[in-house]
Amino acid sequence: MTEPLTEAMRKAEHEMVVCNACRYCEAYCPVFQAMEQRVTFQRADLTYLANLCHNCGECLYACQYAPPHEFNIDVPRTLSRVRVESYESFAWPSFAATAFRRPWLATLFTLVVSVVILQLFSSSPLARTFVARATRDPADFYAVIPHVVMVTLFGVVGLFVVAAIAIGHRRFAGSARDDDPRASHEGLRHARLGSLQATRDVLTLRHLHATGEDCVDGEEQRRPWRRWLHHCTFYGFALCFASTTVAAIYHLIFGWIAPYAYTSVPVVLGTIGGLGLVVGPAGLLALDLRRDAALTHASERALGSAFLSMLLLTSVTGLLLLVLRERPYMPVLLVFHLAVVLALFLTFPYGKFVHGIYRGAALLKFRREELV
Numbered sequence: 623m624t625e626p627l628t629e630a631m632r633k634a635e636h637e638m639v640v641c642n643a644c645r646y647c648e649a650y651c652p653v654f655q656a657m658e659q660r661v662t663f664q665r666a667d668l669t670y671l672a673n674l675c676h677n678c679g680e681c682l683y684a685c686q687y688a689p690p691h692e693f694n695i696d697v698p699r700t701l702s703r704v705r706v707e708s709y710e711s712f713a714w715p716s717f718a719a720t721a722f723r724r725p726w727l728a729t730l731f732t733l734v735v736s737v738v739i740l741q742l743f744s745s746s747p748l749a750r751t752f753v754a755r756a757t758r759d760p761a762d763f764y765a766v767i768p769h770v771v772m773v774t775l776f777g778v779v780g781l782f783v784v785a786a787i788a789i790g791h792r793r794f795a796g797s798a799r800d801d802d803p804r805a806s807h808e809g810l811r812h813a814r815l816g817s818l819q820a821t822r823d824v825l826t827l828r829h830l831h832a833t834g835e836d837c838v839d840g841e842e843q844r845r846p847w848r849r850w851l852h853h854c855t856f857y858g859f860a861l862c863f864a865s866t867t868v869a870a871i872y873h874l875i876f877g878w879i880a881p882y883a884y885t886s887v888p889v890v891l892g893t894i895g896g897l898g899l900v901v902g903p904a905g906l907l908a909l910d911l912r913r914d915a916a917l918t919h920a921s922e923r924a925l926g927s928a929f930l931s932m933l934l935l936t937s938v939t940g941l942l943l944l945v946l947r948e949r950p951y952m953p954v955l956l957v958f959h960l961a962v963v964l965a966l967f968l969t970f971p972y973g974k975f976v977h978g979i980y981r982g983a984a985l986l987k988f989r990r991e992e993l994v
Contacts, residue, residue, distance in 0.1 A: 625665060630703040635663045637695050640687060647681040651829055652988045670798040672704035674984040676829045678837035679917040696916060703919035709976055714789040721972035725928040732968050736961040743771050744957050761881040761947040766956050779967050786971035787979060794980050798987050816989035823985050827852055840914040851905040858898020865892035881947060899937035903930040929974035932966045
């Protein structure tokens with residue numbers, strides 16, 4: 623039995639039918655090109671189109687049926703609402719989907735719990751045993767929280783987060799699966815080529831300026847900031863991840879124990895990435911305050927602000943910890959920074975982070991559809 627459409631999906635269905643008849647915006651972005659491949663719009667189609675939308679806003683100001691017209695066509699805002707509903711429907715475990723409805727409450731609760739957990743570990747008998755054996759280096763993080771505790775705690779949380787995101791991705795990919803099977807040889811070729819094109823789309827954010835113009839913040843307001851700030855955030859996060867990976871290799875393979883010199887590879891990568899995660903999230907938060915509210919549903923705005931605030935807090939506390947690591951209050955700052963990172967990880971599957979996962983999958987489907 624087909625699951626009934628929600629109110630947001632019924633509105634999206636109405637808008638896609640009108641847009642499919644009009645087709646004025648067909649050159650703007652992949653949403654309209656994918657829309658034209660469909661005659662009717664089921665739940666899976668609307669979910670796919672919503673996650674394919676980059677919320678550039680171009681179509682709203684070009685539409686002759688936009689409010690105050692009686693058709694009330696506002697594709698960016700409607701698909702924004704459907705996107706958040708799709709995040710909830712694919713969440714695992716299912717009860718955690720409530721976090722998408724109250725992102726700030728879920729974020730603050732997770733942060734408080736993380737602070738308590740890290741504080742318990744930092745003052746536990748196990749920690750005191752390791753502290754007794756540690757060096758007197760004032761920048762020795764492991765004298766505050768043992769390395770084995772950090773690895774175990776973040777390892778368990780990391781495995782859970784990866785599992786939750788993978789299951790959500792599988793549910794989304796399953797709902798958006800093509801109905802018609804392809805010949806194996808041709809299908810593999812399409813899959814490889816589509817994957818390459820979709821990867822390029824993700825890394826370049828080409829659909830934030832697909833028509834050669836930057837996306838809009840309001841009517842006749844075009845600026846490159848949204849795309850540039852997304853790049854700062856994405857690549858800043860990637861550099862921080864690379865920094866952590868290199869540090870793990872130093873420790874586990876070469877036996878080089880932190881803290882590392884300011885000129886070392888992990889510190890340089892982490893510093894550049896941290897600066898990117900200050901500029902990007904802070905800029906996007908400021909930009910969202912000025913952006914036309916008609917472009918994004920309030921539910922997605924709340925998700926975005928909570929996620930960006932956590933990214934910003936992670937980078938700020940991390941950079942402060944780097945600069946002040948030899949000060950007496952380093953242990954307090956370390957516990958708080960690690961708690962912020964832990965809370966950020968725990969909210970990955972239940973916040974705005976998943977939009978990158980689902981949008982990548984939607985772009986992959988779009989590129990493969992093009993090749994058929």
